[in-house]
Amino acid sequence: MLRLLASTYARGLGGGWGSRRLVPGGRARPVAGLCDLSRRLSRQASDAPRNQPPSSEFVARSVGICSMMRLPVQASPEGLDAAFVGVPLDIGTSNRPGARFGPRRIREESVLLRTANPSTGAVPFQFLRVADLGDVNVNLYNLQDSCRLIRAAYQKIAAAGCVPLTLGGDHTITYPILQAIAEKHGPVGLVHVDAHMDTADKALGEKLYHGTPFRRCVDEGLLDCKRVVQIGIRGSSTTLDTYRYSRSQGFRVVLAEDCWLKSLVPLMGEVRQQMGGRPIYISFDIDGLDPAYAPGTGTPEIAGLTPSQALEIIRGCQGLNVVGCDLVEVSPPYDPSGNTALVAANLLFEMLCVLPKVTVV
Numbered sequence: 011m012l013r014l015l016a017s018t019y020a021r022g023l024g025g026g027w028g029s030r031r032l033v034p035g036g037r038a039r040p041v042a043g044l045c046d047l048s049r050r051l052s053r054q055a056s057d058a059p060r061n062q063p064p065s066s067e068f069v070a071r072s073v074g075i076c077s078m079m080r081l082p083v084q085a086s087p088e089g090l091d092a093a094f095v096g097v098p099l100d101i102g103t104s105n106r107p108g109a110r111f112g113p114r115r116i117r118e119e120s121v122l123l124r125t126a127n128p129s130t131g132a133v134p135f136q137f138l139r140v141a142d143l144g145d146v147n148v149n150l151y152n153l154q155d156s157c158r159l160i161r162a163a164y165q166k167i168a169a170a171g172c173v174p175l176t177l178g179g180d181h182t183i184t185y186p187i188l189q190a191i192a193e194k195h196g197p198v199g200l201v202h203v204d205a206h207m208d209t210a211d212k213a214l215g216e217k218l219y220h221g222t223p224f225r226r227c228v229d230e231g232l233l234d235c236k237r238v239v240q241i242g243i244r245g246s247s248t249t250l251d252t253y254r255y256s257r258s259q260g261f262r263v264v265l266a267e268d269c270w271l272k273s274l275v276p277l278m279g280e281v282r283q284q285m286g287g288r289p290i291y292i293s294f295d296i297d298g299l300d301p302a303y304a305p306g307t308g309t310p311e312i313a314g315l316t317p318s319q320a321l322e323i324i325r326g327c328q329g330l331n332v333v334g335c336d337l338v339e340v341s342p343p344y345d346p347s348g349n350t351a352l353v354a355a356n357l358l359f360e361m362l363c364v365l366p367k368v369t370v371v
Contacts, residue, residue: 078358087143117142175337187334204243244267294357297310
């Protein structure tokens with residue numbers, strides 16, 4: 011099987027199975043076979059990363075392991091510049107569950123992604139060594155233990171100098187991820203796209219669920235509060251306490267109605283100035299988008315952002331010191347067409363394209 015794929019790839023590169031010459035005895039052999047291909051690739055290794063998603067010109071999209079962008083799956087972050095990581099946890103949800111299936115569905119839809127971003131000129135796989143690290147082995151019967159497991163996994167990723175791009179999972183997961191990120195980088199700035207503040211203190215007596223991650227992060231000093239912006243906030247609320255809390259901490263809160271019918275490029279120019287050159291984290295809850303575009307989520311709110319505005323936000327982070335990203339709250343049971351997961355996969359690719367080592371060509 012591997013030889014078949016390799017020979018197919020060689021043919022796609024012009025590797026000579028249709029170009030043959032005679033040798034003594036009248037036998038024919040390829041002019042440029044796999045050995046020549048191997049030598050060419052090894053010469054390029056110093057200039058380009060080894061991990062490249064396979065092109066659909068040479069390998070059918072339905073072929074291969076279901077990894078993010080059909081990248082290689084590996085167990086260790088060692089040697090990687092960035093990695094996609096799944097966190098299939100949804101026991102912190104307050105409404106519709108199902109986000110535990112989000113990482114798998116996002117990976118399925120990512121088969122449509124290609125390696126270059128013509129709109130921005132980013133070709134991330136020329137500058138980054140990237141792989142899929144699989145999923146964190148969470149405990150679906152214990153939220154506290156799951157957070158411990160997530161934190162431990164991301165401590166190893168951060169220690170290896172690898173930037174994680176996370177496929178969620180409900181928004182609770184951002185708290186233990188930021189514990190690990192801040193342990194390495196200190197308090198970080200935050201670009202948070204969401205319909206909800208996620209700065210509640212507790213619900214049903216519990217201080218940890220998907221409505222509290224950023225409150226817990228503030229409690230532990232994980233965020234540089236003067237460099238936090240929350241974009242797309244909207245919907246009804248039990249009280250105004252979360253709005254007051256975020257603003258009292260110095261967060262910039264951008265309501266959804268302040269984004270309606272306009273480009274967010276000017277906003278992101280202001281955000282870049284606010285963030286400066288210190289480390290930042292991007293956390294994107296898919297319910298930040300209007301449910302017309304992303305219905306497959308647990309707590310949808312009407313009158314949200316558009317996909318084009320989402321692109322403006324993420325692309326507006328180009329040039330910032332991004333040390334981690336997540337895309338959370340995709341719930342496949344409420345996404346029969348797969349459209350929400352497709353949007354999520356594209357946004358994760360856009361995040362990869364704005365990582366610091368990626369030079370626009």
